[in-house]
Amino acid sequence: MSSTPRLSNASLSSLDAQIQVPNYTRDGLQTGIVHLGIGAFHRAHQAVYTDDAIAADDMRWGIVGVSLRSPGTRDALQPQDGLYTVATRDGGGDRFRVIGSIMGLLVAPEDPERVLEVMAEPDVKIVSLTITEKGYCYSPAAAALDEAHPDIIHDLANPGAPISAIGFVVEALARRRERGIPPFTLLSCDNLPANGETLKNVVTRFASLRDAELGRYITDEVAFPSTMVDRIVPATTDADRELLTKAAGVVDEWPIMTEPFSQWVIEDHFPSGRPAWEKFGATFVDDVAAFELMKLRLLNGSHSTLAYLGYLAGHETVSDVMRAEGFAGFIETMMDEEITPTLPPLPGFDLAAYKAQLRERFRNPALRHRTWQIAMDGSQKLPQRLLNTIRSRIEAEAPFPRLAMGIAAWMRYVTGTDERGQAIDVRDPLAEEMKRLTAQKASAPDIVAALLGLRQVFGEDLPANVIFRTAVEEALGRLLESGAARTVAAT
Incomplete structure (x- = not known):
């Protein structure tokens, strides 16, 4: 396997013909989305819908993925120029597709300032999240911010160097407000009841604890559409990596294995714009x-x-x-x-x-x-x-x-x-x-x-x-x- 080339922009042209690859030149991508929690589910789901939108000639929606804890995803995908393979699996066999929508990868603990500055860029219109239930620093029974959570205590005391997703979101919004840049839309893609409303509750409460005026601004100006996401995504194994290498002829350190089924239902409330995800299977509704x-x-x-x-x-x-x-x-x-x-x-x-x-x-x-x-x-x-x-x-x-x-x-x-x-x-x-x-x-x-x-x-x-x-x-x-x-x- 050591002599096999690594998946990258340079190796795309050498892939086996059965592998679907991006039909666009990635050099032209703009950062339109920052995604917190760049794990397997996001890369099997929202990043695929976004890749479709980009391939339809809308280059505004490149994704910068942020890991809030571990550098594992960055370390695997950065040498691959952010490229990775999605293998769709069922009893009929495997189908392979390389996804190109992720244009950058950051690790928050290594450089929180860089993460915040990317989130504050004017071109960023959406900050999406797949951070699992525990990443919201909330009490599941009450669906309210856990104000005694160690990460929340830290971030209230150190707003410019946050460690929680909530702390990053609020500090980035504060910077955009100070600079006269309209806020981004916050898009939760986690399995939470009323996930948009839950995210709004914890974000606005945190912001209010930090600064009452900032809390009012976020309450009044920031959109929190709710979503329903569905796709089964098992953890990737070494056997999966070997299977992909044989099929594609390149090494992919973190391919994604998933099922053919995918569903995304979204409340259509994006004041700053969004990709045309509905053209590629997403369903937009008034109430999710x-x-x-x-x-x-x-x-x-x-x-x-x-x-x-x-x-x-x-x-x-x-x-x-x-x-x-x-x-x-x-x-x-x-x-x-x-x-x-x-x-x-x-x-x-x-x-x-x-x-x-x-x-x-x-x-x-x-x-x-x-x-x-x-x-x-x-x-x-x-x-x-x-x-x-x-x-x-x-x-x-x-x-x-x-x-x-x-x-x-x-x-x-x-x-x-x-x-x-x-x-x-x-x-x-x-x-x-x-x-x-x-x-x-x-x-x-x-x-x-x-x-x-x-x-x-x-x-x-x-x-x-x-x-x-x-x-x-x-x-x-x-x-x-x-x-x-x-x-x-x-x-």
């Missing part, structure tokens, strides 16, 4: 809330439930879980009987077909989406993926045994020991606290009582709700007694 709720509850809620139960049952990937006894039926019933009744109407939308498509996507054996990867950061994800659905069921005085089983599986998972007595590598901002809370606790009531103490996850209402507590205790008791595989098969 119904689509967002549908996706969060049906796809993300089901995905998390499959991940925790599947991991405990010993399955490595979601497609493995879907092939195991009882799981496909379990998730279909959960979708139909417990989640669907909580959704608002979507006139003209075929919800039954959407749910069938979701289950088919979960079965895609080519993706190899690991249950352990999906299980990360559960304390940040559960409120919007499962707990709010349960709240709707409680309000309707309706049962929710499978949703409760999803919560119980998470509780079993975060104790840190699997059903075979092996340690679980729990990746979560609250991992140490959850390990401490559940130490020496063996019974379902004791584990449930301990974890319900996490008010930032469960709020004040659910721990006090006897129906909720009883349902989760019963589900966890079954998991502890019989194990996940037997419990699901018997459900």
